Amino acid sequence: MTLKITMPGEQSGSTFSQLRLFLCFLMYCWVLADPVCGYFLKNCTIRGNLSDPSNMKVLCEKRNLEVVPKDIPRKVSVLNVAMNNISKIGKLDFKGLSNLKILNMSRNQISSVDDGSLSHLEALQELGLAHNRLTILSDHLFQGLANLSLLHLDNNLITTISSSSFQPLSSLKTVNLTKNNLHNMKEVQPIVQLPHLQELYIGSNRFTSFQSQEISNTSIELRLLDLSRNPLGIFRITADVLPYLEVLDIAYCGQLGHMEWDVLDRSFLSNVKRLNLSGIEMSLERMGMVLQTVNSSLVHLRLYDISEERVKALTDIACHIPTLSLLRLHHNNISVLSKEFLQSCKQLTEMDVCDNNINQLSELLFRSMEQLSTLKLGHNRLSSMPKATRNLPTLKILDLSFNIIHELGCPDFANLTGLTQLFLFHNQISNLPECVFQDLKELRILKLGSNKILTLNDAFMSGLPKLEYLSMSYNKLSSISKGDFKGLASLKTLLLFDNQIASLEDGAFEGLVNLTELRLQSNKITQTDIRNTVLTGLPLLRTLDISCNYITYVNDDKLDPPPFSHLTSLENLQIHSQRHKGLCHLPINFLEGLKSLLAFKAGNLNIKDLHPNTFIHTPRLWYLDVSKNEFTALTPKLFHPTPRLNRMYLSKARLQSLDFLVGANLSRVTFLQVSKNDITVVNETVFRSLPALTYLDMQDNPFTCGCSDAWFVQWMESDNQTQIVGAGEFTCNYPADLKDTKLLDVELQFCIVHLGLYYYISTTCLVLLTLIASFAYHFLKWQVIYGYYLFLAFLYDTKQRNKLTPHGCQYDAFISYNAHDEPWVLRELLPELEGEQGWKLCLHHRDFQPGKPIIDNIMDGIYGSRKTICVISHRYLESEWCSREIQVASFRLFDEQKDVLILVFLEEIPTHQLSPYHRMRKLVKRRTYLSWPRAGEQTGVFWQQLRLALETKDGSAEENPILSGVQAL
Ligand SMILES: *[C@@H]1O[C@H](CO)[C@@H](O)[C@H](O)[C@H]1NC(C)=O
Numbered sequence: 024m025t026l027k028i029t030m031p032g033e034q035s036g037s038t039f040s041q042l043r044l045f046l047c048f049l050m051y052c053w054v055l056a057d058p059v060c061g062y063f064l065k066n067c068t069i070r071g072n073l074s075d076p077s078n079m080k081v082l083c084e085k086r087n088l089e090v091v092p093k094d095i096p097r098k099v100s101v102l103n104v105a106m107n108n109i110s111k112i113g114k115l116d117f118k119g120l121s122n123l124k125i126l127n128m129s130r131n132q133i134s135s136v137d138d139g140s141l142s143h144l145e146a147l148q149e150l151g152l153a154h155n156r157l158t159i160l161s162d163h164l165f166q167g168l169a170n171l172s173l174l175h176l177d178n179n180l181i182t183t184i185s186s187s188s189f190q191p192l193s194s195l196k197t198v199n200l201t202k203n204n205l206h207n208m209k210e211v212q213p214i215v216q217l218p219h220l221q222e223l224y225i226g227s228n229r230f231t232s233f234q235s236q237e238i239s240n241t242s243i244e245l246r247l248l249d250l251s252r253n254p255l256g257i258f259r260i261t262a263d264v265l266p267y268l269e270v271l272d273i274a275y276c277g278q279l280g281h282m283e284w285d286v287l288d289r290s291f292l293s294n295v296k297r298l299n300l301s302g303i304e305m306s307l308e309r310m311g312m313v314l315q316t317v318n319s320s321l322v323h324l325r326l327y328d329i330s331e332e333r334v335k336a337l338t339d340i341a342c343h344i345p346t347l348s349l350l351r352l353h354h355n356n357i358s359v360l361s362k363e364f365l366q367s368c369k370q371l372t373e374m375d376v377c378d379n380n381i382n383q384l385s386e387l388l389f390r391s392m393e394q395l396s397t398l399k400l401g402h403n404r405l406s407s408m409p410k411a412t413r414n415l416p417t418l419k420i421l422d423l424s425f426n427i428i429h430e431l432g433c434p435d436f437a438n439l440t441g442l443t444q445l446f447l448f449h450n451q452i453s454n455l456p457e458c459v460f461q462d463l464k465e466l467r468i469l470k471l472g473s474n475k476i477l478t479l480n481d482a483f484m485s486g487l488p489k490l491e492y493l494s495m496s497y498n499k500l501s502s503i504s505k506g507d508f509k510g511l512a513s514l515k516t517l518l519l520f521d522n523q524i525a526s527l528e529d530g531a532f533e534g535l536v537n538l539t540e541l542r543l544q545s546n547k548i549t550q551t552d553i554r555n556t557v558l559t560g561l562p563l564l565r566t567l568d569i570s571c572n573y574i575t576y577v578n579d580d581k582l583d584p585p586p587f588s589h590l591t592s593l594e595n596l597q598i599h600s601q602r603h604k605g606l607c608h609l610p611i612n613f614l615e616g617l618k619s620l621l622a623f624k625a626g627n628l629n630i631k632d633l634h635p636n637t638f639i640h641t642p643r644l645w646y647l648d649v650s651k652n653e654f655t656a657l658t659p660k661l662f663h664p665t666p667r668l669n670r671m672y673l674s675k676a677r678l679q680s681l682d683f684l685v686g687a688n689l690s691r692v693t694f695l696q697v698s699k700n701d702i703t704v705v706n707e708t709v710f711r712s713l714p715a716l717t718y719l720d721m722q723d724n725p726f727t728c729g730c731s732d733a734w735f736v737q738w739m740e741s742d743n744q745t746q747i748v749g750a751g752e753f754t755c756n757y758p759a760d761l762k763d764t765k766l767l768d769v770e771l772q773f774c775i776v777h778l779g780l781y782y783y784i785s786t787t788c789l790v791l792l793t794l795i796a797s798f799a800y801h802f803l804k805w806q807v808i809y810g811y812y813l814f815l816a817f818l819y820d821t822k823q824r825n826k827l828t829p830h831g832c833q834y835d836a837f838i839s840y841n842a843h844d845e846p847w848v849l850r851e852l853l854p855e856l857e858g859e860q861g862w863k864l865c866l867h868h869r870d871f872q873p874g875k876p877i878i879d880n881i882m883d884g885i886y887g888s889r890k891t892i893c894v895i896s897h898r899y900l901e902s903e904w905c906s907r908e909i910q911v912a913s914f915r916l917f918d919e920q921k922d923v924l925i926l927v928f929l930e931e932i933p934t935h936q937l938s939p940y941h942r943m944r945k946l947v948k949r950r951t952y953l954s955w956p957r958a959g960e961q962t963g964v965f966w967q968q969l970r971l972a973l974e975t976k977d978g979s980a981e982e983n984p985i986l987s988g989v990q991a992l
């Protein structure tokens with residue numbers, strides 16, 4: 024049993040809740056009709072375009088994800104969920120991503136992958152599962168990945184590889200299983216048997232032996248085998264299973280004891296070109312055997328961490344291999360490179376002895392290497408330029424970086440006429456003699472960064488005719504004088520950042536006619552150095568970076584002359600982050616002359632205002648970064664001269680609204696970043712004025728989360744052209760009770776639905792009403808008309824009653840009749856009642872005041888008479904009964920409980936014909952009416968009764984003796 028508690032007003036309450044239910048239903052229909060297809064991902068960013076799936080990337084790395092996001096667009100071709108906390112891959116995680124080519128899940132906590140969860144990825148070519156917690160590769164793990172060619176499984180805990188798990192990977196070329204817990208070479212067997220496998224990385228596992236019969240009986244395709252850092256006790260090849268092997272890495276093997284080398288036939292490894300024997304625990308004698316095995320093919324030998332003694336012996340053996348051309352000897356603590364060391368290495372083209380302790384080189388060391396083209400001596404302890412590196416006309420690349428060289432002398436690079444690249448960065452060089460580079464006629468790249476150079480000393484006034492790239496960053500230059508780079512006519516890139524440059528002379532860069540890139544950031548340059556007489560003679564300059572200096576302006580007044588007026592080719596200007604105070608003001612004509620400018624980076628400058636004419640000189644501007652300033656507001660006029668603007672960075676600029684984008688002529692903007700501002704509300708017109716927008720970053724704004732944001736929310740969820748970055752993280756700031764709630768979690772649909780729903784409901788109601796009305800009219804015509812007049816009468820009655828408070832009545836009776844019955848009224852009724860009985864009657868054709876509205880006349884007539892006599896005939900019922908006056912009178916009759924109405928039936932009317940006229944029927948039923956006698960009958964009684972009826976004073980009709988039961992039809 025249910026106990027029902029009845030509350031007062033429950034009746035209306037339940038009606039209300041029914042109404043609500045109905046409204047909800049209507050809204051549900053409305054919402055269903057509106058397809059929601061959001062173009063933002065809660066935890067990821069999309070690169071590329073939704074409409075061009077071939078290069079669409081979805082990037083979700085480093086978001087603390089615990090599961091694979093559910094809202095990945097189906098057409099994605101690259102998906103990166105690396106560096107999260109995902110521990111499990113579910114069966115449906117990648118469902119439908121049939122276009123995916125690259126999937127990176129590295130650096131998570133994945134320990135389990137459901138069977139078949141990757142089988143949806145038919146197109147996958149590269150799969151990253153490195154740095155996870157996988158222990159077993161099960162039978163069905165890689166099911167369906169027939170196109171996979173690259174598989175990263177390194178840095179897991181894999182101990183077991185099921186025998187059929189790799190079977191589906193018929194296109195696999197490369198597998199990385201480095202750093203796992205594999206110990207049995209048999210586990211690897213199914214992998215090496217794959218028809219296209221070329222590279223197998225199984226270093227840093229627990230293999231204790233490598234025996235060819237464990238992996239195959241027949242020859243396999245493998246080109247690269249990395250076995251490094253396994254505790255291999257033996258490397259044994261008893262059959263020619265690796266005929267194509269080119270790269271063999273057995274570095275740091277044999278750590279559990281000296282490693283055996285047992286290759287039955289020297290022809291078994293006859294294709295090996297690259298060999299890494301670094302740090303191997305193996306007797307010198309056996310290492311010699313290894314080298315003998317590959318002595319017909321070896322090109323590239325790496326011998327790190329071998330110790331100085333052994334490396335000398337091995338170098339000697341290796342250099343007898345005629346094919347050897349590259350020798351790398353890092354980490355061998357070599358301090359002196361003597362002539363004997365490299366005696367037999369005549370054929371080498373590259374010698375790499377970086378990362379040793381070399382402080383001495385015998386003078387003629389490299390003289391015998393007549394093909395030497397690359398010499399790497401970086402990360403050693405050379406304190407001066409070695410003589411050994413002079414007079415090597417074949418040398419092309421010389422690397423002396425990370426030494427402790429103090430000075431350069433004029434003969435130091437003598438006769439290096441073929442040198443194209445010289446690396447001297449990270450030394451202690453403080454001087455540059457004028458003649459030092461004079462022989463380097465072919466030099467293209469010179470890196471002198473991170474030294475202690477104080478002045479340029481005319482070093483670049485002549486020589487170096489082909490130099491294209493000069494880096495002098497991180498030095499101690501304090502000024503650039505006129506013509507300092509005069510000799511560098513081919514120079515394209517000049518890097519002078521991170522010096523102490525505080526003064527630029529007029530003509531400082533003259534002669535650099537081919538310079539395209541000049542970087543002067545992080546110096547001590549001030550606004551006085553930024554003159555058009557300094558920045559001249561650079562006809563091809565495309566990039567100028569003067570950020571992080573001390574440039575500042577006290578107002579935005581015109582500069583005369585404008586600083587960049589000669590840089591007509593400049594495309595990219597960076598002045599952001601001026602130190603100390605910031606630029607503060609951007610002079611109106613600061614950019615004058617930069618007619619090619621495409622990108623302007625002027626963030627972090629403490630600018631409060633931009634003059635509307637700031638960009639009138641830069642019509643091609645494409646990229647604008649004025650983030651981290653103090654604008655609060657910008658004017659649309661600012662952007663009128665830049666119709667090509669495409670990318671706008673305006674984050675952290677204290678903007679309070681985006682209204683300046685409206686009418687700003689920004690139809691080509693595709694990228695807008697306005698994160699970290701004070702924007703509370705975004706309205707529709709803003710995005711209407713950015714029709715090309717595809718990327719919007721509005722993170723960290725204090726959203727209001729009221730109905731004013733409803734449009735924005737709806738737009739975010741439905742627009743599929745613009746990606747809204749981090750939309751899921753937009754947070755409310757107001758109202759207080761929603762603070763820190765996510766904007767998308769706030770129920771704002773009601774606001775947006777409001778208008779639409781309103782239209783929807785009203786249209787529905789209108790349609791329903793029309794339907795009902797036409798039905799009613801068709802089937803219940805008279806009832807409807809009657810009802811209508813009844814309603815109007817009610818209104819009038821109410822009105823008249825207020826207006827006409829009872830005063831003396833003007834007439835005894837108001838006669839209501841149909842025009843067809845007028846003859847009877849004039850011939851019979853009028854003479855009898857006015858002539859014989861002496862009543863005063865009100866007849867509309869006679870007594871209505873001309874000029875007064877007819878309805879008022881009628882009302883006055885009825886309310887000014889004691890009684891109303893209705894002369895009823897068929898015609899009367901069809902027209903007058905429904906008319907207002909009669910209804911008003913009947914209202915008066917019932918409401919005032921007064922007997923004002925006298926019905927006189929001229930004809931016989933059957934009851935059923937009366938049925939539409941509800942009140943009339945009620946009266947007739949109560950027999951309160953008079954009938955005009957039929958033809959030939961006496962009229963005396965009728966007139967008598969009528970007189971009595973007219974004589975009756977006000978009172979209840981029920982009590983009236985005359986009208987109660989006097990006559991019957
Ligand atoms: C986004 O990441 C959070 C935290 O891991 C998670 O709770 C939420 O479900 C993710 N959203 C989607 C759509 O995957």
Ligand SMILES: *[C@@H]1O[C@H](CO)[C@@H](O)[C@H](O)[C@H]1NC(C)=O
Pocket residue numbers: 153177178199200201202224
């Ligand atoms: C294989 O994995 C190791 C260890 O993570 C890494 O150092 C190496 O670069 C990887 N090699 C390739 C080809 O991916």
Ligand SMILES: *[C@@H]1O[C@H](CO)[C@@H](O)[C@H](O)[C@H]1NC(C)=O
Pocket residue numbers: 413414434437438
């Ligand atoms: C440069 O080479 C020439 C010709 O071989 C030789 O005469 C000259 O001494 C060399 N210069 C230096 C500084 O070694």
